[in-house]
Amino acid sequence: MRFLLAFLSVILTFSGINTYAQRITFQKKNVTLQHVFKEMRKQTKYDFLYNADLLKGVKSVNVNFKNSKLEQALDSLLKSNSLDYSIEDKVVMITAKETFIQLKPLVYSISGLVKDAKGATLPGANILLSGYQIGTVADSSGRFVLKGLTAGNYNLLVEMIGYTPSTLNVIVTNRAKEVEVVLEENVKLLTEVVVRPDPYRSEYLATFKENFIGTSANAKKCVILNPGVIRFEYDKDLRILKASSDELLIIENKALGYTVKYLLSYFEKDYETNVVHFYGYPYFEELEKKESKVKRYAKLRRSAYIGSPEHFFRALYDNTYQKQGFFINRLVKAPNTKKRPDAVIDERLKLLSEKMRKHRDEKRRKESLSYWTKMKLLPDTVEMLIREEVERHTLVQQKSPSLKTLDFNDALYIIFIKEKEPKDYTKYSGYKIQRPDDFASFQISLLYRLKPSPGFYENGGLYDPEALLFEGMWAYEKVADMVPMDYVLEKLE
Numbered sequence: 001m002r003f004l005l006a007f008l009s010v011i012l013t014f015s016g017i018n019t020y021a022q023r024i025t026f027q028k029k030n031v032t033l034q035h036v037f038k039e040m041r042k043q044t045k046y047d048f049l050y051n052a053d054l055l056k057g058v059k060s061v062n063v064n065f066k067n068s069k070l071e072q073a074l075d076s077l078l079k080s081n082s083l084d085y086s087i088e089d090k091v092v093m094i095t096a097k098e099t100f101i102q103l104k105p106l107v108y109s110i111s112g113l114v115k116d117a118k119g120a121t122l123p124g125a126n127i128l129l130s131g132y133q134i135g136t137v138a139d140s141s142g143r144f145v146l147k148g149l150t151a152g153n154y155n156l157l158v159e160m161i162g163y164t165p166s167t168l169n170v171i172v173t174n175r176a177k178e179v180e181v182v183l184e185e186n187v188k189l190l191t192e193v194v195v196r197p198d199p200y201r202s203e204y205l206a207t208f209k210e211n212f213i214g215t216s217a218n219a220k221k222c223v224i225l226n227p228g229v230i231r232f233e234y235d236k237d238l239r240i241l242k243a244s245s246d247e248l249l250i251i252e253n254k255a256l257g258y259t260v261k262y263l264l265s266y267f268e269k270d271y272e273t274n275v276v277h278f279y280g281y282p283y284f285e286e287l288e289k290k291e292s293k294v295k296r297y298a299k300l301r302r303s304a305y306i307g308s309p310e311h312f313f314r315a316l317y318d319n320t321y322q323k324q325g326f327f328i329n330r331l332v333k334a335p336n337t338k339k340r341p342d343a344v345i346d347e348r349l350k351l352l353s354e355k356m357r358k359h360r361d362e363k364r365r366k367e368s369l370s371y372w373t374k375m376k377l378l379p380d381t382v383e384m385l386i387r388e389e390v391e392r393h394t395l396v397q398q399k400s401p402s403l404k405t406l407d408f409n410d411a412l413y414i415i416f417i418k419e420k421e422p423k424d425y426t427k428y429s430g431y432k433i434q435r436p437d438d439f440a441s442f443q444i445s446l447l448y449r450l451k452p453s454p455g456f457y458e459n460g461g462l463y464d465p466e467a468l469l470f471e472g473m474w475a476y477e478k479v480a481d482m483v484p485m486d487y488v489l490e491k492l493e
Contacts, residue, residue, distance in 0.1 A: 022044055022069060022070050023043075023044075023067050023068060023069055023070070024039075024040055024043055024044065024065040024067075024068050024069075024070060024073045025043070025065055025066055025067055025068070026039050026040075026043070026063055026065045027063065027064050027065070027066075028062070028063055029062045030060045030061075030062065031060055031061060031062070031063060032055075032058075032060050032061075033055050033058055033061065033077070033083075034055060036061070036063055036077060037050070037092075037094075040070065040073070040074075040092075044070055045090070046070070046087070046090050046091065046092050047090060047091045047092070048091075048092045048094065049091055049092065049093045049094070050093070050094035050095075054083065054094065054095075054096060058081055058083070059081075061077065063077065070087070070092075071087070074092070078094075082096060083095070083096065084096070106150065106151070106174075107147070107148050107149060107150060108149050108150070108151070108172050108175065108176045108177070109145055109146060109147045109148075109149060109176045109177075110145070110146045110149060110154065110156070110170055110172065110176070110177045110179065111143070111144065111145040111146070111176065111177070111178055111179075112127075112143070112144060112145075112177075112178055112179035112180055112181060113138075113141075113142050113143050113144075113179075113180050113181070114127070114138045114142045114143075114144065114158060114160075114181045114183065115142060115180065115181070115182055115183070116163070116182065116183055116184075116185070117182060117183075117184055117185070121138075121141055121142025121143075122138060122142050122160055122163075122183060123138055123139060123140045123141065123142055124137060124138060124160065125137070125138040125142070125144075125158055125159070125160040125163075125181075125183065126138075126158065126159045126160065127144045127146065127156060127157075127158050127181075128156070128157040128158070128159070128261070128283040129146060129154060129155075129156065129157070129283070130154070130155040130156070130157045130167065130263075130281035130282060130283060131155070131281075131282060131283075131284075131461065131484060131485040132283070132284065132484050132485050132486045133283075133284045133285065133286070133484045133486055134146060134486065135283065149172055150172075150402075150458065150459070151172050151173055151174070151401070151402030151457070151458075152171075152172055152402060152457040152458070152459060152461055153169070153170075153171050153172075153403075153455075153457060153461060153462075153463050154169070154170045154171070154172060155167050155168070155169050155170070155281050156168045156169075156170060156179070156181065157261075157263055157281045157283055158181045158183060159248060159261075160183060162185060162186060163183040163184060163185055163186055164183065164184050164185070164186045164246055165246075165247065165248055165263050166181060166182070166183050166184070167263060167265075167281050168181055173400065173401070173402060174401070186246060186247075198232070200234070201232065204232040204234065204241060204243075205227055205230070205232075207241060207269060208230065208232070208241075208243050208267065208269075209224065211267075211269055211276045211278075211478070212243075212267060212278060212478060212479055213251070213478060213479050213480050214476070214477060214478035214479060214480045214481060215424070215428075215429060215476075216422070216424065216425070216476065216477060216478075216480055216481055217255070217422065217424065218253065218255035218256060218300065218304065218480040218481050219478070219480035219481075220255075221253065221254040221255040221480075222251060222252065222253045222254070222255065222479070222480045223251070223252045223254075224249055224250070224251055225250040225251070225252055226247070226249065226250050229245045229246070229247040229249065230243055230244075230245050230249070230264075231243065231244050231245065238270075238272070239270065239271040239272050240268060240269065240270050240271070240272075241268070241269045241271070242267060242268050243264065243267035243268075243278075244264060244266075244267070245263075245264045248261045248262060248263050249261070249262040249263075249264060251479065252287065253287065253480060254287065255300055255480065256297060256300055256301050256304060256480075256481075256483065257286065257287045257288065257293060257297035257300075257301070258284045258285065258286065258287055258484075259284075259285045259286075259287050260282050260283070260284055260285075260479065260482070261282070261283040261285070262280050262281065262282045262283075262479065263280050263281040263282075264278070264280040265279055265280045265281070266278055266279050266280070274430075276475075279465050279466065282479070282482060284483075284484040301483050301487065302489065303419070304477070304481045304482070304483050305483045305487055305489060306416075306418060306419055306489075307325070307416040307418065307419050307443050307473070308474070308477065308481070308483070309445075309460070309470065309474050310460035310461075310483070310485065310487075311324070311460065311489075312326055312414065312416075312460075313456040313457075313460040313461075313462070314458070314459065314460040316396060316404075316456070317396075317404055317456060317457070317458045317460070318458070319396075324418075325416050325417045325418035325419075326414060326415070326416055326417075327414070327415045327417065328395075328412055328413070328414055328415075329412070329413035329414075329415070330408070330410065330411070330412060330413060331410055331411040331412070331413045331446060394407060395407060395408060397453075399453070399455055402457060402458065403455050403456075403457060403463060404455065404456060404457075405453040405454060405455045405456075406449065406453065406454050406455075406456070407453060408449060409449075411446050411447060411448045411449075412446070412447040413433075413444065413446060414444065414445045414446070414447060415442055415443070415444050416442060416443040416444075416445075416473070417440075417442045419442070419443055420440075420441050420442060420443070421441050421442070421443055421444075421473065425473065425476050426441065429476050431471070431472055431473070431475055431476040432472070433445070433446060433471065433472040433473075443472075443473040444472050444473060445470060445471065445472040445473045445474040445475070446470070446471035446472050447468060447469075447470060447471075447474075448468065448469040448470075448471070449467065449468060449469075450466065450467055450468060450469055451464060451466065451467035454467035454468050455467075459485050459486075460485065461485055
């Protein structure tokens with residue numbers, strides 16, 4: 001938006017000549033930049049676009065170009081002032097040079113005390129930062145400290161043998177946080193539990209693995225080491241499968257080289273709509289550090305991170321999402337003027353909230369229809385659409401110094417152009433998103449808003465994971481394709 005406003009008042013000269021040169025020969029002392037640009041346009045047949053206010057106060061210059069390339073001449077001309085340039089389609093755009101001050105990020109700590117329900121301290125309790133590879137152990141007095149944290153929304157995952165794992169949400173803004181964690185005794189470990197055999201357990205477990213671990217290439221190398229701690233509950237009337245656990249699931253990911261400890265808070269698969277919801281608290285440990293496997297792990301971790309929601313929200317936060325390969329379109333809701341009583345209606349929008357999903361409101365489904373705002377999804381078309389969207393309202397808003405929020409209706413259609421869709425995803429997964437026939441097989445995901453103003457942080461973490469629903473590539477990639485929130489993208493050798 002700032003870029004567009006800067007050019008409300010411009011000096012734009014047009015040239016009807018198609019042939020052009022790219023070299024400059026021009027010598028003159030004490031000449032204005034306007035005069036130099038005019039001479040450059042004359043010799044190169046390039047148009048020059050700039051805001052007249054940018055040149056106010058800029059001193060006259062001495063130029064001595066002898067058959068110089070246009071880029072070299074511009075570099076020499078603008079290097080000593082606050083102006084920059086870009087060239088596209090025979091147009092030279094002169095803009096203000098962006099200046100950046102590299103600030104060391106502010107870091108904070110989370111410290112606290114771990115106790116039992118009676119108030120006794122618990123030395124030796126494990127305090128893990130969910131989603132990260134950061135953890136510590138409570139000292140002899142039950143105290144702990146996690147250092148080096150930036151502002152953000154964190155979940156502490158606390159475990160100790162004989163106690164039920166506990167989580168505590170901590171929001172770090174502009175100061176260190178002091179907390180207290182209380183663990184409850186795990187009664188099930190202290191008493192004899194009678195387990196009735198379930199003839200469908202193996203079927204439920206297979207469904208759980210497919211929808212929790214995933215079906216990607218990485219998922220084939222993942223194993224749940226303690227599946228016996230998972231409890232299943234199936235509602236025959238609603239055709240809904242639920243899973244829960246009072247203990248941490250231990251997942252060995254031999255593809256990415258992690259052991260993942262996962263406290264499962266919620267899992268539900270609706271067989272009627274084929275929608276899966278789950279969330280929990282993962283903690284990552286290095287599986288092994290054998291030198292022979294380091295490069296393979298690094299390559300697969302990079303591939304798992306590239307194009308992921310974590311990658312997208314990091315890039316969206318610092319406004320580099322286009323440079324990093326993401327393009328955003330809109331999936332909008334509009335009246336269905338051709339509806340018929342027996343018409344087959346797209347169910348995507350029906351799934352935007354738990355209420356709509358459970359009640360299966362047929363009437364509302366038949367009153368709306370999904371369609372694409374732009375059928376030709378080329379990068380330039382998408383960019384125009386993004387600018388049009390920004391003019392109507394700001395997609396990303398700064399909620400606080402460390403938190404940004406999304407403001408959109410219906411859904412976002414997100415294209416990642418730096419990776420193609422895997423063959424297994426395209427042929428067998430059932431997650432593939434509809435697209436124009438002539439559009440390349442880049443990765444596409446849909447992002448639905450379930451709650452108002454979903455928030456996200458600089459590290460790509462979500463303020464409330466339940467505020468958004470994924471479809472497409474992001475729904476296909478599950479626990480087997482997760483990397484820690486403190487993962488750093490490195491260049492491969």
